[in-house]
Amino acid sequence: MQTDIYRVNVGPIHPSTHGGLHAEAVMDGEIIQDVIVHLGYVHRSVEKIAESRTYQQFVPYTARLDYLATNLPVLGYCQTVEKLLGIEVPERAEYIRVIMAELSRIASHQIAIAATGIDLGATTGLMYGMRDRERIMNIFEMTGGQRLLSSYIRIGGVAADIPDDFIPAVRSFVNDVPQMIDEYNGLMTGNEIWAARMQGVGILNPEDAVKYGVTGPNLRASGIAYDIRKAEPYGIYDRLDFDIPTGSRGDSLDRWTVRIEEVRQSGRIIGQALDNLPEGEIIARVPKTLKPDPGKDIYHRIESAKGELGYYIVSDGGNKPYRLHVRAPSFINLMVLPLVCRGGVFQDIITNIATLDPILGESDR
């Protein structure tokens, strides 16, 4: 029988693409021959904007990179500038930052959990994830006054001290984390249809994962226990006790279970940070005008919810970066989308986008 190759566009306007992602699938019948990824639908030229903003003015722009884990890109940027200038962050601020960063990681993973649910037809899964995430949004509102795009972390520390009802709210959230995970697992992970849609779908072997620069939960799902919080600890992560969950098959189900386990580990980290939260200053004495030494450059990276988030900053001695580059994990993780989709069936594209968990604000910048 004569057959033709045809092309199906997934996105850019479609809820299961998690933002403006356009994947052009080259189909041979039901089998995916190739996927061509078109990016740039939410490109704002953040790196160019950085060159005309002072170091402090740029902070809110970073919050809009990964808007589902808002504190993580801000933390990465502030730490890069602090390292560049040799600013010492007070202990109390370091602990608050860990709490905010790990809450952001949970918030991001809960979106991944919720969105994978609805993408695969488990609408209730969306509700469970979003319901629990709402509590984190309320905690963010307590600290920075903003729910989604918090610029609470600042160069030198955090913007304000935590209010009285913060610790009880975080404590009760952390205590409920194991129960939340049981619910997600009971509702979805153990489900037969769920397993059928996820198991063996979008396999990424460890060699390819490293070659393509994949980082974060996607790399760990392929069996490589690489986490920057352990490999190159920043802040106070070297004092905290947590495990690195890994997968063994590198398929969508592994990427899913790794994220769920990371929620549990983040809960553990927050618990320890709450136990040891010291009194004291919340922000270092930072000059109003920040002028790093001319000719100095720095690359600093953190483990964000999506993987290795790095900032490369070059200073010319002025109060604005001469050049700022964001190493966006989502941008680089998306490179393997064609690789993991090839040979699969059309519905696998949706599963793979969901479990690779890209965020387009970050990949397009």
Added chain:
Amino acid sequence: MQEFNLEQMVQNLEEQIGDKLRTVRDQFFIVLNIDKSELRSLMFKLRDDYGFNHLANLSSVDYGEEFELVYHLYSIPANDKICVKTRVVRNSAEVDSLIEIWSTADWQEREVYDLMGIKFKGHPNLIRVLLPDDFEGHPLRKDFVMGGR
């Protein structure tokens, strides 16, 4: 891959490559400044002989007469890091593609081409990645004229 430390590695590389390699140690990285003609062979050595299997970051900086390409490499097994820099002149901005060495160079090089206008020799699909195909100019160049207000 033999046992080594970074200082030993730098010494070996300096002996092998000679004056096309200039090493600078800053506060954060050992920086290997390499002539662009030796970039590919240096990168092959770093991956195959010294285990730098993770090309974490590729950025580019506009210094007027020259562009600088900055590569940040990590070794996942040995937990080492190193920075490699190379320069190209503005009016013939071209450098070897590293896609053969690390597949992750694919989109990262396309991004540098897209936003900074540096060409990568040997890249099989060097097209814009973030900006529309019919966009004129390369916005991260310092001489790019911004529209709007």
